[in-house]
Amino acid sequence: MLKHEVVVVGAGLAGQRAALAAREAGRDVAIVSKLHPLRSHSGAAQGGINAALGAEDSVDTHIYDTVKGSDYLGDQDAIEFFCREAGPTVVEMEHFGTVFSRSPDGSLARRAFGGAGFPRTIYAADRTGLALLQGLWERLGIEQFTLYNEWDLMRLVVRDGRVQGLVVFDRIHGIFEEIAAKSVVLATGPAGRIYGRTTNAHTCTGDGIAVAYDAGAFVKDMEFVQFHPTALLESSILITEGARGEGGILKNATGERFMTRYAPHVLELASRDVVSRAIVTEVAEGRGFSGPYGGYVHLELMHLGREKIESRLQEICDFSRHFAGIDPVREPIPVYPAQHYMMGGIGTNIRGATNLAGVFAAGEAACVSIHGANRLGGNSLLETLVFGQQAGKAAAEYAAGAPATQLRAADLEAVETPLRAWSSRPDGEDPARLRTEMQQTMERYAGIYRNEADLFEGLKRIRALRARFERIRVVDASKVYNLNLTDAVEVGHMLELAEIIFVGAYARTESRGAHARTDFPKRDDAKWMRHTMAEKGPEGPRLSYTPVAFTRWEPKERVY
């Protein structure tokens, strides 16, 4: 049996930073990742990472912007810590080797991002995530650690009140393995694929959140799902705010610049949720375009001229040409909002600790919470690094004091036996089919606008899909890289999270940040300024609530 002191699951920015921290603390570290670390979805982030490094900016303003952006659901103690760590974190990444864009005086270049008081976002051209991922991976390469590449987390073994290890699946060889671990850091990233339209990669299936939930962890604030207003139709590849920042305009099928009705002053530059809701309303009320991939609106850049489009918006140009066959110099880009970020995740404290002894979490899979009801652009890359480091340190400390672990052959069998049954059924449910139906259900019933009847209906449908999942069938019999099997496992995870989203959204009878209830359009601080905590029960998620931590900032109405 394999054995390590600290096992980090996931090798995006959060997982790598955790692994580095645990190594720096002198522990024996292993990383388990279903993708090679450099293929993690962190690499897709384009915009940048926030740190108040400018002379005119301050940590306090960054804190204030984050608190306000969170619609007062962010924990202010965590946000204060987070923003104070921002500067040192970015500087450290620079010292590790990240190649950032620079100003003529040799300092780090900064750009303005939505919801920020000052240009506070440090970037590396239009590939900040990739630059950070390379810089961190190359720094981590100096350390000794074991990489279990293309291995999937299947189960956490929690016994006698603490973690004992994990059961994993080696994709390449098609075998299950047990890894004894004194502490585990879950950094498995986003869960966007629960939705049909998402800017997230295909592999963002929320595995770590579901596995932690199964093991008894609290999952927090899952009903807060951020949508990005402008994703390419069909593929939902992100078209960044930059397109609108440079003067791109949105038009409906009647040729009307409809933002004049929703945000007459800032128009297309209104906040993400305002623009997303406007587009959804236009399409729902019949003023959108329609086609084989559903309703949409037009994002027009043509009036900016070839030169500006190709120089300032090169990435957007490439995306439109390569992935939609559209040339933005000559034609409008078809766009529609798509799921973009999960504010919720495995509930942790500032040190990344969960309610399960020895289990830590960080990154998009975790919820500290600094994003509250709505994340600000540029804050999530920072979160992966700041709290990745905290979780890695805390996991190392825990491992140093933990007694020997106990894994049993039965732990592995408990995972393997039912999965083998999936492959031996003569007939049953197809994972791809269940996934499609789940994604349609989320789009239709847990999208940008929500109401009681929809949420009730959606929950019913997800439960029906979960019942059908009991009869899931894997037809591919190969031992090598069996995607049919991993697809099935991922669909199971996503269905579990979908149920938590519905239950939390149904219960939360207010509108706050990304959670917009048409039947409860106002924020209700008296009743709902608290975190949703979901725990696995025999009948589905059991909800409880915890208070939001306040320090210096009194809740105000969130207007921009």
Added chain:
Amino acid sequence: MPADAISAKFDVRRWDAVAGGAPRYQRYELELAPHTPILSALLRIRDEVDPSLTLRYSCRSAICGSCAMQINSKSRLACETQVGPEMDRHGRIVVEPMRNQPVLRDLVVDQSPFWTQYDRIEPHLKLDPAHPMPEGRPTSMTPEQVERFKETPRCIACAACYSACPAVEADAAFPGPMALAKLYRFVVDPRDHATQDRLVRIQPNGLWLCLRCHLCTEACPKDVRPSERIRDLKEMAIAVQGGTERGSRHAIGFKENIEDRGLLSEAKLVRQTYGAAGMIGQLPQGLRIWRKKPEVLHKPRRIEGADELDRIYEALDRESEGAP
């Protein structure tokens, strides 16, 4: 179904290292809009026709580097290559796994040779204790200094270049275009203090094996231009070691290079649980036999007279850039 749909024919190479047997080409036909990325088509095949079709993919936006494969005999990203133009040009779309890496199943290859070469160039900043990083603030670096990295920070480690490279095919000790482009990135980094050492050490480790065919640059989806950076490295290496290219060549030679292969495993900093060697031990006979099949071995060896050609190119390059 979009109005402009075309009938796309895919011939996908299927093989499984455990099941063994002879590889076969399977035909799939789909009605698709011409701009459909080949990745989307393959995923539709997986979802609707054949869930056993196996490939790597993740981001579907040409940033994670997962989906490189041979498409009509060229190393391409499946997510960035559209169905229409391929059908127009070839009448069908032949999809095969990348080359120069053992096939595991269908389009999935064992990338450990590629990752090993990347590790081998020691891809991390090496500092001079006399010049530590500035405390509490970033290093100063001007936009001009950032320019010197050229396009190398864009590399997504997709290995399309590695798959296309005849020098890798001829000599597995050759680091390959990606690793050398990565080396260049560290050599020009103003924060790195091992420039000389890196340039001296890469010479017996394969720098001169590059055939200057530019196939890597042609294959690269991110315009990293590895062959141009390899040319830069050669120039810098000569400048550092002095003498002529001919001199460095004679002093170093291929023999040492082959002897140096022993360094491979030792230099691996990241221990992959199953590296290239472990992998072969793990998988049954099939893989081993398959790897020895003549089709894999009929690779063009470095051709006679290539040295002479190289020198001519080298001189031309220097002339056109006004380099000393």
